Amino acid sequence: MATRDFSILLGVILIVVMLIIPLPTGMIDFLIIVNISIALLIILVSMNTREPLQFSIFPTLLLLVTLFRLGLNVSTTRAILGNQGDAGNVIDTFGNFVVGGNALVGFVVFIILVVIQFVVITKGAERVSEVGARFTLDAMPGKQMSIDADLNAGMISDSEARERRKKIEQEADFYGSMDGASKFVKGDAIAGIVIVLINIIFGLVIGMVQEGLPLAAAANKYTLLTVGDGLVSQIPALLISTATGIVVTRAASEGNLGHDVTKQLFAYPKMLYVAGGTIALLGFMTPIDQFVTTTVAIFLGVGGFLLDRNEKNTQILEEPDGELEEQEEDMKSPESVVNLLQVDPIEFEFGYGLIPLADANQGGDLLDRVVMIRRQLAIEMGMIVPVIRIRDNIQLQPNEYSIKIKGNEVAKGELLLDHFMAMSPGVDDENIIGIETIEPAFGLPAIWISEEYKEQAELSGYTVVDPPSVVSTHLTEVIKRHAHELIGRQETKQLIDHLNETYPTLVEDVTPNPLTTGDIQKVLSKLLREKVSIKNLPVIFETLADYGQMTKDTDLLTEYVRQSLSRQLSKQYTVEGEAMYVITVSGAVEKMIADAVQQTEHGSFLNLDPNSMQSIVESTLMEIERIQETGHMPVILCSPAIRMYFRHLLERTVPQVPVLSYNELEPYIEVQSVGVVNGP
Structure with a gap:
């Protein structure tokens, strides 16, 4: 334990000792000076902080200092009443020298200090703490949404967003603690008044009864000591109360209190002329x-x-010429060119007619939906979706939007903000009139209907969605479709670092030896390319640790990982309580593909003649169309040896159809073959 930590613990123990054990007057004098020193230090620190969180320990410190002062009051009261008035040099000095030995003057000064502290400073600080805590808690949701909006707009990074969220939580905790701690200051002021009254009353009783002093002598002796004790107690208490008021009324700024006061109070020099003239006029027109x-x-x-x-000189130095020179220097600097090379991973651009979609002041919630999309994909796919930059583009049609991946447009769509998109259940209702369109996410036929037809369409079985939901679904599907492009080495490194926090040994067995970050990135990318979630990283890394020593072929490693994720894949492509309807690959086609695989030092590839490839693809498409007509989701099932190559064969024509191997299905899955892929 550090010496500073030990000293704080020792101080708390000393407070308890003061409450129980009588202290010698020399020790009391020392502790009184320490109390005054701590109070001075606290008020000076509070004046030099730029924002309340820089003095976040203040609520706890306020409680400890108040307890220390009350313990000191108990010790001084015990010394005044129990040592026949011998309470130490400091109290005696404050009682005689500071107030000139006049008990009545000292008592009046003490009352004034108490009134200032209790009625003005303490009451005001308590009210400000209460209001500050309430408004800080009320503002938290808005601040959180603002951070999410800035994050999605690309104005801040993930680390900056985490720091700002942490600061908001700390502010809420701080103002809540200050609201409670300010009650201690108020209670301390009341306790000071009660202690003074007790000391005076019982001092008179002890002086007259036990010491045999006359009433006047007893009153003068014990009142002076009591007033001295009250002053040495109330002056630090007044400083602490003032520090409390300064901290809770302090707004974040670029300087300390002295800097802000001088800068803002003297911001208008001409007002000093007005104030000086008023004071001079007051001297001439009154007897002052x-x-x-x-x-x-x-x-x-x-x-x-x-x-x-000074202000005029500053303005001369800050003439526009200087600004122009600074701008010219910026234009000449290489950073100004480098910044133009930035390519955003994901961009969502929209025409001016769709601005209400993203403008929170007009009721738009697109920014909130983007936050939910990133969270949803993190949960479903296990990937960190990069920040989505949202901007308007006057080159687009008013109701048009565009989605770009790494600077290239990959999808676009059109919205009618005052309509709803309705998708037919299969049987159209002729009474529902609308504008024909295509649902952008899945390419289904749909119509835009006005609000008057919404209820009727829902009753007729149509799926009716609002424009924000249409664009959210489209954006989600586009990101899923291109997830393998969005996970690079940097994103892979983030996932590895996150896994390393809980599975350090597992990560150590995989990277950097035998597999590099690039090798792991290729495996994860191949999984995402076929919409396989990489959330279960421990299982993926266990497989890579087992087979990474055997081969560096990322295609082969991906197949091993897929087999390890058999339970996940089985659940992904089956409906509970139903069989999996699959299209199998005939033995002849499997043998043809296996014989056409060519092995090279850089990996393996499928070397099949074009006519055979075309025949296999056409047969597969025919079986897929047939199973889709029955209302079932098509799944192609083949042997593990050719799964990867068959997938490559179909990737350009039907990339959305999953290709599974027998080893990727759990034994309990009921499989029903409804078609067979035949060759030429």
Whole structure:
């Protein structure tokens, strides 16, 4: 344990000791000076912080200091009443020297200090803490949404977003703690008043009864000591209360309190002329001593002149010529060119007619939907979706939008914001009139209908969705379709680092030896290309650790990983309680493909003649159309040896149809063959 930590623990123990064990007067004098020093230190720190969170320990510190001061009050009261008035040098000095030995004056000064602290500073700080806590908690949802919007717009990075969210949570905790801690300050002020009254009353009783002093002597002796004790206690308490008010009323700024006060109070030099003239006029028109008023007026006038001259000099230095020179330097710097080379991973652009879709002031919730899309894909696919940059584009049609992946357009669509998209259940209702269109995510026929037909369409079995849901679904499907392009080495490294936090040994067995980050990225990309979730990274890495020593062929490693994810794949392509309807590959076709596989030092590839390839693809398409007519999802099932090559064969024509091997299905899955792929 560090020495500083030990000293804090020792201080807390000392507080308990003060409450129980009588302390010698020398120790009391020392602790009183320490109390005043701590109070001075706290108020100076509070004045030099730029924002409340820089002094986040203040609520806890406030409680400890208040407890320390109350413990000190108990010790001083015990010394005053129990040592026949011998309470130490500090209390005696405050009682005699500070107030001139006049108990009545000292008592009045003490009452004034208490009134200032209790009625003005403490009550105000308590109210500000309460309101600050309430408004901070009320503003949290809006601040969180603002951070998500900035993150999705690409204005901040993920790390900056995490820091800003953490700061918002800390602010809420801080103001909540200050709201409670300010009650201790209020209670301390009340306790100070009660302790003074107790000391005076019982001091009179002890002086007259036990010491045999006359009433006047007893009153003078114990009242002076009590007032001295009250002053040495209330002055630090007043400083702490002031520090509390400063902290809770402090807004974030670029400087400390002294910097902000001088900068903002003297921001208008001409106002000093007005104030100086008013003071001078007051001296001439009233019996107030003109020497005093004239001196103050001269100081204000000179100060205004100096500030005014300094401001003019600053404006000369900040002329537009200087700004132009700075801009020219920026244009000449290489960074200005480098920034233009930035290519965003995902861009969503829209015409000016779709601005209400993204404008929160017009009720648009596109930014919130993008946040949910990124979270949904992280849960479903296990990938970190990059920040989606959203911007308007006047080159697009008013109701048109475009989705780009790494600078290239991969999808586009058109929305009618005042309509709803309705997709037919198979039997059209002639009473529902609309504008024919194509659902952009899945290419299904649909119509745009006005709101008056919405209820009727829903009753007729149509699937009716609003424009924001249409574009959200489209964006989600596009990202899924191109997920393998979005996971690069940097994103793979992030996933590896995240896995390393919980499975360090597993990661160590896989990378950097035998597999590099690039090898792992290729495996993950191949899985995502066939819409296989990579969320179960531990299983993937276990497989890579087992087979990475045997081969560096990423295609082969991907096949091993797929077999390890058999339970996941089986669940992905089956409906609970139903059989899996599959199209199998005939033995002749499997033998033809296996014989056409060519092995090279860079991997293996399928070397099949064009006519045979065309015949196999046509046979597969015919079987897929036939099974789709029955309402079932087509799945192609083949042997593990040719699965990868058969998938490559169909990738350009039907990339959305899954190709599974027998080893990728769990034994309990009921498989029903409804078609066979035959060759030439």
